[in-house]
Amino acid sequence: MTPSPSTLRRQLILWLTAPLVSLWLISSAIDYNVAFKAANHAYDQTLLSKLFGLSKQVVVENGHLTVKLPPEALAILRSADQDKIYFQVWNRSEQFIFGYIDLPMPIPMTINTITQNIPSYRDETYRGESIRIISVGTQIKGRDVLIQLARTTKRREETIAEMLMNMVIPQIILVLMAIFSVWYAVGRSLTPLMQIRDEILHRSHLDLSPVSQIQVPLEIQPLIQGFNELIARLGKLLNAQQRFVADAAHQLRTPLAGLKAQAELALRLENPAEIRHSLQQIHTAAKQANHLIQQLLVLARAEPEAQQDSLMRAFDLAELAKKITMTWVPRALHKKIDLGFEGVDASATVHGNATLIGELLNNLIDNALRYTPENGVVTVRIVSLLDDLILEVEDNGTGIPFEMHDLVFDRFFRILGSNQEGCGLGLAIVREIAHGHDTDVQLLLGRNNQGTLMRVPFKRIKSEFNPLNTQTLKQ
Numbered sequence: 001m002t003p004s005p006s007t008l009r010r011q012l013i014l015w016l017t018a019p020l021v022s023l024w025l026i027s028s029a030i031d032y033n034v035a036f037k038a039a040n041h042a043y044d045q046t047l048l049s050k051l052f053g054l055s056k057q058v059v060v061e062n063g064h065l066t067v068k069l070p071p072e073a074l075a076i077l078r079s080a081d082q083d084k085i086y087f088q089v090w091n092r093s094e095q096f097i098f099g100y101i102d103l104p105m106p107i108p109m110t111i112n113t114i115t116q117n118i119p120s121y122r123d124e125t126y127r128g129e130s131i132r133i134i135s136v137g138t139q140i141k142g143r144d145v146l147i148q149l150a151r152t153t154k155r156r157e158e159t160i161a162e163m164l165m166n167m168v169i170p171q172i173i174l175v176l177m178a179i180f181s182v183w184y185a186v187g188r189s190l191t192p193l194m195q196i197r198d199e200i201l202h203r204s205h206l207d208l209s210p211v212s213q214i215q216v217p218l219e220i221q222p223l224i225q226g227f228n229e230l231i232a233r234l235g236k237l238l239n240a241q242q243r244f245v246a247d248a249a250h251q252l253r254t255p256l257a258g259l260k261a262q263a264e265l266a267l268r269l270e271n272p273a274e275i276r277h278s279l280q281q282i283h284t285a286a287k288q289a290n291h292l293i294q295q296l297l298v299l300a301r302a303e304p305e306a307q308q309d310s311l312m313r314a315f316d317l318a319e320l321a322k323k324i325t326m327t328w329v330p331r332a333l334h335k336k337i338d339l340g341f342e343g344v345d346a347s348a349t350v351h352g353n354a355t356l357i358g359e360l361l362n363n364l365i366d367n368a369l370r371y372t373p374e375n376g377v378v379t380v381r382i383v384s385l386l387d388d389l390i391l392e393v394e395d396n397g398t399g400i401p402f403e404m405h406d407l408v409f410d411r412f413f414r415i416l417g418s419n420q421e422g423c424g425l426g427l428a429i430v431r432e433i434a435h436g437h438d439t440d441v442q443l444l445l446g447r448n449n450q451g452t453l454m455r456v457p458f459k460r461i462k463s464e465f466n467p468l469n470t471q472t473l474k475q
């Protein structure tokens, strides 16, 4: 089972919600604290003023402390929303004078603990309800009294809840709005991507024009850029292949048409000598067509895009060059050309596709032997220069006019008048193979400013012994 890909939206919202909710929790705790303190303070103030009112009603009558509470005063004392008010008055000798006798006493139960005229507040439970209770010890007409007044805390709790709501609800709305904004913004930002997806989906496979980046957010532009670069490379490759196929078809048509015409002519001939002559020409044309096809196939394999990294290994360049030079000796002898090989003493390991580099060398030697007149000299050489191993093929033949040095590497380009068979692909193959190995082919003048010197430098690999060498050469 593959995990479902996480959406940008989900990730962003998660990253935003976690700190926001934590922050909200902390702020709610602080809010509660603030609300509690404020509500409590207001509560205590009312308790104090009521207690003050009550204390005024404590009088001395016949030498005894007593509380005179007319109904109006009692009404004022007891007006406290839906809360209940309880009170009591004690004298110094802990004698109960007035009020609710069972109100919780301050601990320890003595008037002396209540500092003179400084009220103390505490939360208690009374008759199953929580109450806020104020106690004060004071002197009335020179006598010590303890007055306690209590109020159920229903209103206080309501005030706290109201205050908390007023603070927390806007915060919740803010958090929700932030989450919604992110959700919406991500959707909005991704719209151009969706448009690009639709555009690509509805495209013809032949349309390799770049995707427009104008509407795309800056962060996504590298992606589109990369995609466009890939498309551009694909376009180039496709163009090259189309050109190649067109060239190949064009080039093959001529020898095949010649073959057909000669075969038709031979069929009409009666004279065996003439038939034989015609067959000879058919044979030559077939050989040329065969060579052309061979070269086209090599070229197709030699294109840097087609060269596979998997076929690249370390091998001994000098050994390969020597082996290939040997195969050309009969051709050289036939043309009375002195074909020589100069190797290197040290190891000559390079990294590459040995088959293709062999093909490169074959084409260079073929040209050298082809365009060098009889009794000429052709030398294949490996030169060691610092980190480079340079493959050289030098001849003292006709040479290539300077103004054609670039042109000869073009596909199907041939210098007219050489009277040699060929299809103009040899040097194009050499160049493609060199490019596929991150190097290039250099065309120079041969010794004594005569003939041609072709050089292809390779990077030497520093290894005394490489088991891959033998493996490659055995293939």
Ligand SMILES: Nc1ncnc2c1ncn2[C@@H]1O[C@H](COP(=O)(O)OP(=O)(O)O)[C@@H](O)[C@H]1O
Pocket (backbone or CB within 6 Å): 363, 367, 368, 371, 372, 395, 397, 398, 399, 400, 408, 409, 413, 414, 415, 416, 418, 421, 422, 423, 424, 425, 426, 427, 428, 451, 452
């Ligand atoms: N060593 C050389 N000496 C002289 N001319 C050469 C040499 N190599 C190549 N050329 C010229 O370059 C042209 C292109 O070479 P190439 O691409 O191998 O095609 P081809 O050999 O099939 O004509 C040849 O037609 C030839 O005129």
Ligand SMILES: [Mg+2]
Pocket (backbone or CB within 6 Å): 363, 366, 367, 422, 424, 425, 426, 427
């Ligand atoms: Mg050639």
